[in-house]
Amino acid sequence: MNDPTGNRGWLVLIHQLPPKPDYLRVKVRRKLQRIGAIALKNTVYVLPDNDEAREDFRWLRREILTDGGEAMLMEAEFIEGVTSHSLERLSRAERDQEYRELVVSADAIPSPTASDYERLQRQIGEIIRRDHFGAAGRDTAEFSLRNLRARTRPSAAPASETSRPRGATWVTRQGVKIDRMASAWLIRGWIDPDATFRFVPPDGYEPAAGEIRFDMFEGEFTHIGDRCTFEVLVHHFALTEPSLVAIAEIVHDVDCKDGKFGRAEANGVAAMIDGIVLTTPDDAARLAAGAALFANLRASLARAGT
Numbered sequence: 001m002n003d004p005t006g007n008r009g010w011l012v013l014i015h016q017l018p019p020k021p022d023y024l025r026v027k028v029r030r031k032l033q034r035i036g037a038i039a040l041k042n043t044v045y046v047l048p049d050n051d052e053a054r055e056d057f058r059w060l061r062r063e064i065l066t067d068g069g070e071a072m073l074m075e076a077e078f079i080e081g082v083t084s085h086s087l088e089r090l091s092r093a094e095r096d097q098e099y100r101e102l103v104v105s106a107d108a109i110p111s112p113t114a115s116d117y118e119r120l121q122r123q124i125g126e127i128i129r130r131d132h133f134g135a136a137g138r139d140t141a142e143f144s145l146r147n148l149r150a151r152t153r154p155s156a157a158p159a160s161e162t163s164r165p166r167g168a169t170w171v172t173r174q175g176v177k178i179d180r181m182a183s184a185w186l187i188r189g190w191i192d193p194d195a196t197f198r199f200v201p202p203d204g205y206e207p208a209a210g211e212i213r214f215d216m217f218e219g220e221f222t223h224i225g226d227r228c229t230f231e232v233l234v235h236h237f238a239l240t241e242p243s244l245v246a247i248a249e250i251v252h253d254v255d256c257k258d259g260k261f262g263r264a265e266a267n268g269v270a271a272m273i274d275g276i277v278l279t280t281p282d283d284a285a286r287l288a289a290g291a292a293l294f295a296n297l298r299a300s301l302a303r304a305g306t
Contacts, residue, residue: 007136008048008049008077008084008087008088009048009049009075009076009077010046010047010048010049010075010076010077010078010084010087011046011047011048011049011053011054011073011074011075012040012044012046012073012074012075012076013037013044013045013046013047013057013060013061013070013071013072013073013182014043014044014070014072014074015028015043015045015061015064015069015070016043016069016070016071017043017064017067017069017144018067018068018069024067024069027063028060028063028064028069031063032045032060034094034126035047035053035056035057035060035129035130036091036094036129036130036131036132037056037057038087038090038091038094040082046087046131047132048076048077048133049100053132053216054073054202055173055202055216056217058073058202059202059217059218061073062204065202068085088133091131091132091133091135092133092134092135092136092228093223095127095131095133095135095137095138096135096136096137097137098127098137099124099127099135099137099138099140099141100137100140100141101125102120102123102124102141102144102145102275103137103140103141103144104122105120106144106145106147106148107144108263109148111151112148112151112152113198114150114152116148116152117145117148117149117152119181120145120148120239121145122224123283124141124142124145124225125224125225127141128224128225128226129224129225133165158202160234164192164237165192165195166189166192166194167192167194167195167196167210168192168195168196168210168211169195169196169197169198169208169210169211169212170187170192170195170196170197170198170211170212170213170214171182171197171198171199171200171205171207171211171212171213171214171216171219172184172197172198172199172200172213172214172215172216172219173199173201173202173215173216173252174199174200174201174202174283175283176199176283176286176287176290176296177255177273177277178251178254178255178269178270178273178290179215179228179229179251179255180214180215180229181273181276181286181287181289181290181291182230182247182251182290182294183214183215183221183229183230183233184197184287184290184291185287185290185294185295186230186233186234186239186244186294187214187233188291189235190239190244191233191237191292197283197284197287198211199284202216202217208236214229214233215229221233221236226256226258226260227252228248228251228252228255228256230247230248230251230252230255231248231251231252234248241300242301242302243301244298246263246301247294247297247298247301249261249263250263250265250266250269250297251269253266254266254269254273265297269293269297272293273290273293276289276290276293
């Protein structure tokens with residue numbers, strides 16, 4: 001919905017909460033802050049129109065309705081009264097303040113421990129997730145954390161072999177694409193060989209006991225900071241095979257579209273994934289096709305010594 005004049009497409013959430021219970025207002029306000037929603041009025045919030053924002057707002061709307069409130073979600077373009085540029089500036093200012101506070105926290109720790117670093121790393125990941133417009137303070141915050149890490153003992157090792165799930169039900173959103181295809185292939189090949197997969201709509205899903213969610217809002221394994229789900233899984237389960245690390249970079253470049261790793265294979269893999277999506281409507285069949293693609297890619301990378 002963007003146009004050459006700079007008028008951006010937006011999602012608008014309008015909600016009304018019941019007077020009781022009191023904690024509901026606090027819960028909703030905190031969730032709006034966590035996803036980086038921009039306040040227009042007390043009960044009117046906006047986010048840039050993209051898939052992740054739609055999912056975030058839909059989850060929040062469902063929670064509001066479940067707790068007895070009312071909520072509407074709309075697409076909008078602002079013509080008068082407020083501009084896209086002013087909303088972007090407001091969002092950047094809020095994120096810059098959060099980055100500054102993180103830098104102050106990091107610099108105030110005289111003898112950092114691994115837990116200090118991991119805590120602040122989680123915090124910056126949360127800020128980056130809601131930094132929709134690239135606030136300038138991110139570079140300073142990341143530099144501060146790199147300095148903190150240099151003064152910190154190594155963190156505890158990621159998940160061990162014995163802590164990996166066995167035969168779990170792994171849940172993700174319907175309409176799987178590259179990150180979910182690749183993650184499912186990784187899960188079944190290296191993490192949980194007996195895994196089963198369940199595909200759910202983005203709205204109305206209530207996780208059952210023992211289910212593990214991936215690449216979905218509030219999932220156990222999903223994007224952290226600028227890392228896609230496949231990267232998060234590789235790191236968490238300490239998978240160090242060079243070809244898997246290379247695939248993580250390729251999946252990142254295709255999924256995040258930021259060219260971070262500049263992988264030459266990214267365009268070709270993206271085209272093959274698009275072919276699977278266009279010709280294969282069933283999600284389980286997409287996973288099977290994706291598994292064959294990534295198995296072949298791994299073999300090629302391994303032969304090349306990547």
